[in-house]
Amino acid sequence: DMKVTQMPRYLIKRMGENVLLECGQDMSHETMYWYRQDPGLGLQLIYISYDVDSNSEGDIPKGYRVSRKKREHFSLILDSAKTNQTSVYFCASSSSGTPNSDYTFGSGTRLLVI
Amino acid sequence: KTQVEQSPQSLVVRQGENCVLQCNYSVTPDNHLRWFKQDTGKGLVSLTVLVHENDKTSNGRYSATLDKDAKHSTLHITATLLDDTATYICVVGDRGSALGRLHFGAGTQLIVIP
Numbered sequence: 001d002m003k004v005t006q007m008p009r010y011l012i013k014r015m016g017e018n019v020l021l022e023c024g025q026d027m028s029h030e031t032m033y034w035y036r037q038d039p040g041l042g043l044q045l046i047y048i049s050y051d052v053d054s055n056s057e058g059d060i061p062k063g064y065r066v067s068r069k070k071r072e073h074f075s076l077i078l079d080s081a082k083t084n085q086t087s088v089y090f091c092a093s094s095s096s097g098t099p100n101s102d103y104t105f106g107s108g109t110r111l112l113v114i
Numbered sequence: 115k116t117q118v119e120q121s122p123q124s125l126v127v128r129q130g131e132n133c134v135l136q137c138n139y140s141v142t143p144d145n146h147l148r149w150f151k152q153d154t155g156k157g158l159v160s161l162t163v164l165v166h167e168n169d170k171t172s173n174g175r176y177s178a179t180l181d182k183d184a185k186h187s188t189l190h191i192t193a194t195l196l197d198d199t200a201t202y203i204c205v206v207g208d209r210g211s212a213l214g215r216l217h218f219g220a221g222t223q224l225i226v227i228p
Contacts, residue, residue: 004157031212042118042203042218043158050212059215090157098210099146099165105157 002027006091006106013113019078021109023091029104031094032074034058034066036087037108043090049074081113117141118219120204126225127194135222137187137204145210147180149189150203152221158203161189194226 004025013019025032030051035043035058045058047066055066063085067075074093078085089109095101118139127133137147146165150158162171164180164187171178175192191198201221208214 035218040220042116042220043216044218045215048212092158094212096212098212099163099207103148103158103160105159107155107157 002102002104004091004093004104004106006089006109008109009107011109011111013081013111015083015113016080019081019085019111019113021076021078021089021091021111023074023076023106025072025074025091025093025104027093027095027102027104028071029093029095029102030071031096032068033092033094034064034074034076035090035092036060037090038087046076046089081111083113085111086113087111116220117217118204118206120202120219120222122222123220124223124225126227129194129196129226129228131194132190132192133194133224135189135191135202135204135224137189137219139185139187139204139206139217139219141185141206141208141217143208144182144185144206145214146207147187148205148207148216149176149178149187150205152201152203154200161202191224194224196226196228198224199226200224 034046049055049068091106149161169180203221204219206217
Protein backbone atom coordinates (compact mmCIF):
# COMPACT_ATOMS: atom_id res chain seq x y z
CA ASP A 1 0.00 0.00 0.00
CA MET A 2 1.64 3.24 -1.17
CA LYS A 3 1.73 5.82 1.56
CA VAL A 4 3.34 8.75 3.29
CA THR A 5 3.96 8.22 6.99
CA GLN A 6 4.39 11.05 9.45
CA MET A 7 5.75 10.81 12.96
CA PRO A 8 4.74 11.75 15.53
CA ARG A 9 1.00 12.26 15.09
CA TYR A 10 0.75 14.60 18.09
CA LEU A 11 3.42 16.68 19.78
CA ILE A 12 3.47 19.22 22.60
CA LYS A 13 6.58 21.35 23.01
CA ARG A 14 7.57 24.33 25.12
CA MET A 15 8.55 27.59 23.50
CA GLY A 16 12.25 27.56 22.69
CA GLU A 17 12.56 23.79 22.40
CA ASN A 18 13.74 22.12 19.22
CA VAL A 19 11.23 20.12 17.22
CA LEU A 20 11.81 17.33 14.70
CA LEU A 21 8.98 16.17 12.45
CA GLU A 22 9.67 13.11 10.34
CA CYS A 23 8.16 11.96 7.07
CA GLY A 24 8.71 8.83 5.05
CA GLN A 25 7.36 7.58 1.74
CA ASP A 26 7.59 4.19 0.06
CA MET A 27 6.92 5.20 -3.53
CA SER A 28 10.40 6.43 -4.53
CA HIS A 29 8.85 9.81 -5.32
CA GLU A 30 11.46 12.44 -6.15
CA THR A 31 9.56 15.46 -4.87
CA MET A 32 8.51 15.93 -1.27
CA TYR A 33 6.81 18.81 0.49
CA TRP A 34 6.15 20.21 3.93
CA TYR A 35 2.97 22.26 4.43
CA ARG A 36 1.21 23.71 7.43
CA GLN A 37 -2.56 23.99 7.74
CA ASP A 38 -4.19 26.61 9.94
CA PRO A 39 -7.92 27.15 10.51
CA GLY A 40 -9.56 29.18 7.74
CA LEU A 41 -6.46 29.13 5.56
CA GLY A 42 -5.34 26.97 2.70
CA LEU A 43 -2.26 24.82 3.10
CA GLN A 44 0.91 26.88 2.98
CA LEU A 45 4.15 25.53 1.54
CA ILE A 46 7.10 25.62 3.92
CA TYR A 47 9.73 23.73 1.95
CA ILE A 48 9.95 21.60 -1.17
CA SER A 49 12.57 18.99 -1.89
CA TYR A 50 13.29 17.89 -5.46
CA ASP A 51 15.55 15.02 -4.41
CA VAL A 52 18.30 14.20 -1.91
CA ASP A 53 20.02 17.41 -0.71
CA SER A 54 18.06 19.48 -3.25
CA ASN A 55 15.73 21.62 -1.17
CA SER A 56 14.05 24.95 -1.83
CA GLU A 57 12.20 27.41 0.33
CA GLY A 58 8.47 27.59 -0.05
CA ASP A 59 6.26 30.52 0.80
CA ILE A 60 6.77 30.53 4.59
CA PRO A 61 10.23 29.07 5.37
CA LYS A 62 11.13 31.41 8.22
CA GLY A 63 11.71 29.52 11.46
CA TYR A 64 12.02 26.15 9.72
CA ARG A 65 14.69 24.07 8.09
CA VAL A 66 14.63 20.70 6.37
CA SER A 67 16.83 17.72 5.76
CA ARG A 68 16.65 15.12 3.02
CA LYS A 69 19.53 12.64 3.12
CA LYS A 70 17.59 9.73 1.61
CA ARG A 71 14.96 9.93 -1.12
CA GLU A 72 12.34 8.25 1.06
CA HIS A 73 12.82 10.47 4.08
CA PHE A 74 12.21 14.20 4.58
CA SER A 75 12.49 15.93 7.96
CA LEU A 76 11.21 19.30 9.14
CA ILE A 77 13.13 20.97 11.96
CA LEU A 78 12.04 23.86 14.13
CA ASP A 79 14.97 25.36 15.99
CA SER A 80 13.59 27.11 19.05
CA ALA A 81 9.86 26.64 18.55
CA LYS A 82 7.50 29.59 18.83
CA THR A 83 3.87 29.64 19.86
CA ASN A 84 2.83 30.83 16.38
CA GLN A 85 4.22 27.58 14.98
CA THR A 86 1.34 25.73 16.60
CA SER A 87 -0.32 24.13 13.60
CA VAL A 88 -1.00 20.93 11.73
CA TYR A 89 1.94 19.97 9.54
CA PHE A 90 1.48 17.85 6.44
CA CYS A 91 4.11 16.08 4.43
CA ALA A 92 3.38 15.10 0.84
CA SER A 93 5.16 13.50 -2.07
CA SER A 94 4.69 13.39 -5.82
CA SER A 95 6.39 11.64 -8.68
CA SER A 96 6.83 14.62 -10.96
CA GLY A 97 4.53 17.50 -10.14
CA THR A 98 2.74 17.13 -13.44
CA PRO A 99 -1.07 17.13 -13.54
CA ASN A 100 -1.11 13.38 -13.95
CA SER A 101 1.28 12.62 -11.11
CA ASP A 102 0.04 11.25 -7.85
CA TYR A 103 0.05 13.54 -4.87
CA THR A 104 0.10 11.56 -1.65
CA PHE A 105 -0.32 13.25 1.72
CA GLY A 106 0.50 12.00 5.16
CA SER A 107 -2.05 12.13 7.96
CA GLY A 108 -0.43 15.15 9.57
CA THR A 109 1.40 16.02 12.77
CA ARG A 110 -0.50 18.19 15.23
CA LEU A 111 2.03 20.41 16.99
CA LEU A 112 1.18 22.51 20.03
CA VAL A 113 3.82 24.95 21.24
CA ILE A 114 3.14 26.27 24.75
CA LYS B 115 -3.95 37.72 -0.91
CA THR B 116 -6.01 34.55 -1.25
CA GLN B 117 -5.82 33.34 -4.83
CA VAL B 118 -8.25 30.43 -4.46
CA GLU B 119 -11.68 31.14 -3.00
CA GLN B 120 -14.13 28.37 -2.20
CA SER B 121 -17.83 28.62 -1.50
CA PRO B 122 -19.76 27.91 0.51
CA GLN B 123 -17.53 27.77 3.58
CA SER B 124 -19.75 25.05 4.98
CA LEU B 125 -22.74 23.08 3.82
CA VAL B 126 -25.17 20.67 5.46
CA VAL B 127 -27.15 18.27 3.29
CA ARG B 128 -29.30 15.23 3.95
CA GLN B 129 -28.08 11.83 2.88
CA GLY B 130 -29.14 11.15 -0.69
CA GLU B 131 -29.23 14.79 -1.74
CA ASN B 132 -26.91 16.25 -4.36
CA CYS B 133 -24.61 19.18 -3.73
CA VAL B 134 -22.34 21.55 -5.63
CA LEU B 135 -19.13 23.10 -4.37
CA GLN B 136 -17.61 26.15 -6.04
CA CYS B 137 -14.04 27.26 -6.58
CA ASN B 138 -12.97 30.62 -8.02
CA TYR B 139 -9.33 31.47 -8.47
CA SER B 140 -7.00 34.15 -9.74
CA VAL B 141 -3.86 32.02 -10.08
CA THR B 142 -1.94 32.74 -13.27
CA PRO B 143 -0.89 30.70 -15.09
CA ASP B 144 -3.42 28.01 -14.24
CA ASN B 145 -1.96 24.76 -15.52
CA HIS B 146 -4.33 22.38 -13.74
CA LEU B 147 -6.84 22.18 -10.92
CA ARG B 148 -7.33 19.39 -8.39
CA TRP B 149 -10.07 18.62 -5.91
CA PHE B 150 -9.04 16.90 -2.70
CA LYS B 151 -11.12 15.33 0.07
CA GLN B 152 -9.88 15.68 3.64
CA ASP B 153 -11.54 13.60 6.32
CA THR B 154 -11.34 15.02 9.84
CA GLY B 155 -7.86 14.45 11.26
CA LYS B 156 -6.56 12.93 8.06
CA GLY B 157 -4.49 13.92 5.06
CA LEU B 158 -5.75 15.04 1.67
CA VAL B 159 -6.87 12.50 -0.90
CA SER B 160 -7.05 13.47 -4.56
CA LEU B 161 -10.50 13.09 -6.13
CA THR B 162 -9.90 14.40 -9.62
CA VAL B 163 -7.64 16.62 -11.70
CA LEU B 164 -8.76 18.96 -14.50
CA VAL B 165 -6.32 20.23 -17.07
CA HIS B 166 -7.93 21.60 -20.19
CA GLU B 167 -9.99 24.66 -21.01
CA ASN B 168 -13.49 23.23 -20.48
CA ASP B 169 -12.55 19.97 -18.85
CA LYS B 170 -15.10 17.69 -17.27
CA THR B 171 -14.23 14.68 -15.16
CA SER B 172 -16.20 11.98 -13.44
CA ASN B 173 -15.13 9.70 -10.61
CA GLY B 174 -18.06 7.67 -9.34
CA ARG B 175 -20.47 10.02 -7.58
CA TYR B 176 -18.03 12.91 -7.94
CA SER B 177 -17.95 15.00 -11.09
CA ALA B 178 -16.10 18.22 -11.75
CA THR B 179 -15.91 20.97 -14.33
CA LEU B 180 -13.33 23.60 -15.13
CA ASP B 181 -13.81 26.87 -17.01
CA LYS B 182 -10.39 28.42 -17.47
CA ASP B 183 -11.79 31.57 -19.08
CA ALA B 184 -13.85 32.26 -15.97
CA LYS B 185 -11.21 30.72 -13.66
CA HIS B 186 -13.95 28.70 -12.05
CA SER B 187 -14.47 25.07 -11.11
CA THR B 188 -17.33 23.12 -9.61
CA LEU B 189 -17.42 19.79 -7.79
CA HIS B 190 -20.71 17.94 -7.89
CA ILE B 191 -21.46 15.17 -5.43
CA THR B 192 -24.44 13.02 -6.37
CA ALA B 193 -26.57 11.05 -3.90
CA THR B 194 -24.46 12.00 -0.87
CA LEU B 195 -23.52 9.41 1.74
CA LEU B 196 -22.66 9.92 5.39
CA ASP B 197 -19.03 9.10 4.49
CA ASP B 198 -18.95 12.15 2.22
CA THR B 199 -18.74 14.28 5.38
CA ALA B 200 -15.35 15.95 4.98
CA THR B 201 -13.61 19.12 3.87
CA TYR B 202 -13.22 19.49 0.12
CA ILE B 203 -10.23 21.48 -1.01
CA CYS B 204 -9.66 23.10 -4.40
CA VAL B 205 -6.04 23.39 -5.49
CA VAL B 206 -4.65 25.18 -8.55
CA GLY B 207 -1.26 24.24 -9.98
CA ASP B 208 0.53 27.02 -11.79
CA ARG B 209 2.84 24.76 -13.77
CA GLY B 210 2.85 21.23 -15.06
CA SER B 211 6.03 20.25 -13.32
CA ALA B 212 7.56 19.92 -9.88
CA LEU B 213 8.85 23.47 -10.28
CA GLY B 214 5.29 24.75 -10.07
CA ARG B 215 3.42 25.78 -6.98
CA LEU B 216 0.13 24.46 -5.70
CA HIS B 217 -2.28 27.14 -4.49
CA PHE B 218 -4.76 25.83 -1.93
CA GLY B 219 -8.23 27.02 -1.10
CA ALA B 220 -9.36 26.98 2.54
CA GLY B 221 -11.92 24.30 1.77
CA THR B 222 -15.66 23.71 1.98
CA GLN B 223 -16.77 21.73 5.01
CA LEU B 224 -19.53 19.34 3.96
CA ILE B 225 -21.67 17.67 6.59
CA VAL B 226 -24.06 14.93 5.51
CA ILE B 227 -26.82 14.15 8.00
CA PRO B 228 -29.13 11.14 8.04
